[in-house]
Amino acid sequence: MTTLYDCRDAFARTLEAIALEDPRACIVANDSIGSSKVGDFAKRFPGRLINVGIAEQNMVGVAAGLANAGKLPFVCAASCFLTGRALEQIKADVAYSDANVKLCGMSPGMAYGELGPTHHSIEDLAWTRAIANLTVIVPADPIETAQALRFAAAHYGPVFLRVSRMGVPAVHDSGYQFAVGQAALLRTGSDVTIIANGTVVSRALDAAVLLAADGISARVLNMATVRPIDREAILAAARETGRIVTVEEHTIYGGLGGAVAEVVSTAYPVPMRIIGVPGVFAPTGSASWLLEYFGITAAGIRAAALELVRMGRAA
Amino acid sequence: MVDTVQVDKLQQLAATIRRHDLTMVHRARLGHIGGELSAIDILTTLYFAVLNVDPSRPDWPDRDRFILSKGHAAAALYTTLAVAGFMPIEELATFMQPLSRLNGHPNRTKVPGVETNTGPLGHGFPVAVGCAIGAKLSNATWRTFVLTGDGELQEGSNWEAAMAAAHYRLDNLTLIVDRNRLQQGDLTERTMGLDPLGDKFRAFGWYVREVDGHDHGALLDLFQSLPFNPGQPSCIIANTHKGQGVSFMRDQVAWHHKVPNDEEYALALSELERGED
Numbered sequence: 001m002t003t004l005y006d007c008r009d010a011f012a013r014t015l016e017a018i019a020l021e022d023p024r025a026c027i028v029a030n031d032s033i034g035s036s037k038v039g040d041f042a043k044r045f046p047g048r049l050i051n052v053g054i055a056e057q058n059m060v061g062v063a064a065g066l067a068n069a070g071k072l073p074f075v076c077a078a079s080c081f082l083t084g085r086a087l088e089q090i091k092a093d094v095a096y097s098d099a100n101v102k103l104c105g106m107s108p109g110m111a112y113g114e115l116g117p118t119h120h121s122i123e124d125l126a127w128t129r130a131i132a133n134l135t136v137i138v139p140a141d142p143i144e145t146a147q148a149l150r151f152a153a154a155h156y157g158p159v160f161l162r163v164s165r166m167g168v169p170a171v172h173d174s175g176y177q178f179a180v181g182q183a184a185l186l187r188t189g190s191d192v193t194i195i196a197n198g199t200v201v202s203r204a205l206d207a208a209v210l211l212a213a214d215g216i217s218a219r220v221l222n223m224a225t226v227r228p229i230d231r232e233a234i235l236a237a238a239r240e241t242g243r244i245v246t247v248e249e250h251t252i253y254g255g256l257g258g259a260v261a262e263v264v265s266t267a268y269p270v271p272m273r274i275i276g277v278p279g280v281f282a283p284t285g286s287a288s289w290l291l292e293y294f295g296i297t298a299a300g301i302r303a304a305a306l307e308l309v310r311m312g313r314a315a
Numbered sequence: 316m317v318d319t320v321q322v323d324k325l326q327q328l329a330a331t332i333r334r335h336d337l338t339m340v341h342r343a344r345l346g347h348i349g350g351e352l353s354a355i356d357i358l359t360t361l362y363f364a365v366l367n368v369d370p371s372r373p374d375w376p377d378r379d380r381f382i383l384s385k386g387h388a389a390a391a392l393y394t395t396l397a398v399a400g401f402m403p404i405e406e407l408a409t410f411m412q413p414l415s416r417l418n419g420h421p422n423r424t425k426v427p428g429v430e431t432n433t434g435p436l437g438h439g440f441p442v443a444v445g446c447a448i449g450a451k452l453s454n455a456t457w458r459t460f461v462l463t464g465d466g467e468l469q470e471g472s473n474w475e476a477a478m479a480a481a482h483y484r485l486d487n488l489t490l491i492v493d494r495n496r497l498q499q500g501d502l503t504e505r506t507m508g509l510d511p512l513g514d515k516f517r518a519f520g521w522y523v524r525e526v527d528g529h530d531h532g533a534l535l536d537l538f539q540s541l542p543f544n545p546g547q548p549s550c551i552i553a554n555t556h557k558g559q560g561v562s563f564m565r566d567q568v569a570w571h572h573k574v575p576n577d578e579e580y581a582l583a584l585s586e587l588e589r590g591e592d
Contacts, residue, residue, distance in 0.1 A: 026452065028445075050448055053482075058441040058475035065445020065459075068430055070376055071452065073445075088435055089472075093442055097432040098424050 004167030008037040008106060010142035011149060011163045015074060018153045019045050024072035025153065028063045030056050036076035036106045056081050060089035064099040072100065072153065079105025079121035079162060080112075087127055094158045095134040102152045103128075107165035109199060109249030110282060110290045117281035126254025128160045129227040135180065136227040138162045138248075138256075140201035141170045144224060147178035155180070162198060164249075166287045169202045171222065181225045183233035189219030192305045193237035195260055196247040197223045200296055204247050207301035214302070216309055229259045231267070238268040243308040245273045247301055249291070252276040271311055273304035317532045317539075321364060325531040328398060329359040333560050334587050335394040335407055341580040343411040345419065349557040349570035350464060351391035353495040353528070357553055358395040360534040361460060370400035373427035377457050380446045382430050384439025385464035385493065386420040387572075393417050393426065401428040437470025439463065440490065444476045447488035447548075458541070462491045466498030469507045474519070481520025486542035489549045490521070493528065495557040499571050513552055521550040528553025561586055 019025040019041065026048040033039050033051065042049040050066070052059045056077060063073040075082065082105050083090065094101045105124055112119035129136045137152070137159065139145040145163060152159040171186065178184075186201070187208050196204035201222050208218040219241055221233055237244055244264060246257040257274030264270060275296055282290050291297060332355050340346030362368070366379045383392045390410060397404045402416075409415035416425040420434030431442045443461035450457055463473065480488055492512065496503050503509050513523040522543035526533050534553070543549045557571070558564025561583040575583055 047452065050483075052475070052479050055475035055479070057437070057472035058444065058479055061438060061441025061472065061476065062445035062448065062479065064431060065442040065447070066449045066452075067445075068380065068442065069446050069449020069453065069455075071449050089438065089441070092432055092435055092438055096422075099431070 002169045004169060005142045006167055007139065007142055007145040007164045010146045011104070012037040012041060014146040014149045016041050016044060018150070019048060022072060022153065024070060026050060026066060026071050026073050028052065028059050028066065028073050028075045030054055030059045030077045030081065032077045032106065035078060038076055056085035057089050060086040061093050063101045064093035064097060067099040067101050074102045074104055076104045076106060078119070079108035079124050080119050083121065083124040083127050090128065090134070091131050095131045098133060099158060100156055101158055103158070103160045105160060105162045108162045109164065109166070110277070110287045111165040113286040113290060114284055116284065120282060122249070122251045122277050124162065125226055125248070125250050125256065126258065129259060130254070133158060134227065135159045135225065137180065137225050138197040139224055140198055140222055141168055141172055143170065143172045143174065143176050144178055147176070148224065151178060151180055164199045166199050168199050171201045171205060178224065181228045181230055183230040184222040184224070185219070186222050187218065187220040189217040190241055191217045192243040192245060192308055193219040193221060193241045194245045194247060194301060194305065195221045195223050195234070195237065195256065197226065197256055199249045200247045203296065203298050204301060206298035207305065210298055210302045211305055214306065216305065218305060223256060226256055226259055229263060231263050234260055234263045235268050238264050238270045242270050243305070244270060245275060245301055245304045245308065247275045247296060249296065250276050252278055271308050273308060275300055275304055317535045322532045322535065325359055325363055328363055329356050329531070330587060332359055332391070332394045332398055334584060335398070335404070336390050337575070337580065337583055337587065339390045339394065339407050339410040341575050342408065344574050345411050346390050346574065347387040347572045348575070349497070349564060349567070350385060350493070350495065351388045352559045352561065352564065353555040353557045354385070354388050354462060354493045355391050356529045356531060356559070357462060357491055357493065357534065358391055360531050360538065362395050362399045364535055365538040366460070367457065368428070370428070373401060377455060379457050380430050380443070380459040382433070382439040382443045382459070382461040383421060384433055384461050385436070385467055386433030386439070389419060389421045392421055392429070396426070396428040402426065436464070436467040437472035440473045440476040443488060444480050444485065447480065447485040448483055450487055451483070451485070458487045458489065460489045460491065462493060465492055465494045465496065465509060465512070466503050466506065468492065468509055477516065477519040477521065480548040484546045485548045486545050489541055489551065491551045491553055493555055494552050495555045497557045497566070497568050497571065501568060516550045520547065522547040523550045523552060525552045525554060528555035529559055
């Protein structure tokens with residue numbers, strides 16, 4: 001049985017390590033201490049967790065002010081409310097103002113499953129990646145979460161980091177080195193490329209195994225950074241494999257698939273399939289049930305890849 | 316007691332700033348002259364008698380922070396900053412011109428002395444709360460001042476910020492409300508009533524004082540007695556007139572963002588030169 005990890009644990013441990021080293025580090029939260037798993041941080045670093053109550057607009061504005069005061073604020077809040085409620089603050093106070101704020105969108109995608117679409121955050125990548133001067137990162141497992149958080153802490157400038165809650169297997173080994181803006185090649189292949197990020201990277205790897213049994217060689221890229229997107233890796237995939245399937249726990253409109261399609265369609269057009277949540281509000285179900293329901297699975301990825309292969313290769 | 320020589324100097328500076336502002340708006344054919352003229356006495360008092368800032372070191376970590384939450388009054392801020400030495404006066408002529416640093420709303424990444432980018436309303440106040448919390452966390456003595464419009468207080472984010480400021484006992488934070496009683500389309504009280512505004516802030520845990528926002532001496536008196544009460548944030552409701560200083564603009568809703576034609580400009584300038592208030 002594969003061990004599954006809640007990335008919030010690695011996130012919280014790493015944030016405590018950062019706070020120990022850097023006295024500027026602090027958290028801004030919207031009564032989201034338990035759901036962000038930062039209760040231990042609050043105990044270890046008294047006064048350095050600023051709880052603004054259930055007030056997301058103020059939360060992001062306060063973080064921008066803390067950055068102005070020389071602090072290193074990490075906003076920790078459910079991604080649906082952070083991005084949905086405070087999007088204008090993210091745009092004006094953080095990104096446009098170039099405030100050194102780290103926006104940590106907790107429990108994104110459909111992690112809140114049965115709580116329903118109000119609590120799903122499947123639009124957050126479309127919203128955030130449309131904003132200039134905002135780095136957008138979607139880590140796939142605990143190692144990548146910890147490293148992306150380390151990057152965010154060391155980098156001057158606005159960052160949106162999506163921190164998953166739904167259990168995921170480790171996809172990177174302990175030697176993995178996260179590099180912002182660079183896709184990680186997880187599996188080589190020549191017939192099709194599967195580009196995924198976040199909770200569904202392991203499913204892309206599983207799909208590649210299924211495709212190998214079909215006699216199809218699938219490349220797998222982990223595209224943790226959605227903005228700035230790794231154009232070179234995408235164009236190499238288009239040139240060398242001729243077909244691309246993207247997979248994400250996000251709406252199919254404007255997320256990773258959109259970002260990849262913007263590069264492919266304008267620089268090296270090849271057939272693509274975009275796997276994610278179609279343009280609907282999800283029915284009732286757990287996160288894992290909903291991923292199955294929408295076909296965001298190894299089988300779903302395999303089917304899309306087979307469809308592309310059967311179309312033949314662009315001349 | 317307030318020094319009368321200092322008050323005279325502030326009045327002269329405010330008149331100079333008003334003339335520059337009027338000229339900028341007339342030249343650019345764009346701007347928000349009414350709300351700029353209502354705020355200029357407050358800005359002048361802050362920058363020339365209250366704020367501990369240094370134009371040669373706009374990023375000095377221990378500077379006092381001033382945030383113009385009503386970002387549409389950018390020309391008033393640019394003019395004040397220029398007269399205070401943060402940028403050349405001549406640069407004011409580039410206001411709203413292609414590639415100018417002086418956009419219609421202030422940009423901290425381009426204009427020295429600007430602390431955060433404002434424009435959408437209800438943004439500056441939460442940022443100011445963050446600055447004040449940051450100073451407390453660092454045990455620093457610098458202070459934060461934020462100027463909001465009155466119509467702007469219809470944005471709910473301000474009340475989130477007001478709650479947080481009292482909760483965190485931010486006596487290093489001063490909110491000044493430019494209470495000119497007019498917003499873009501009409502009187503605030505006919506659009507979405509704010510009164511009793513002082514009672515609202517008191518109920519949120521603030522220490523509130525009201526003042527004539529065009530009386531430099533009275534403003535200075537209040538600023539010199541900050542914080543009004545230790546452990547509480549301070550709110551100054553500055554009763555002002557939109558278009559203050561120009562008779563035909565004063566209290567006229569049309570002058571929210573109307574641009575004076577050449578004749579109106581000449582008339583307004585002559586009124587400001589005569590110092591008719």
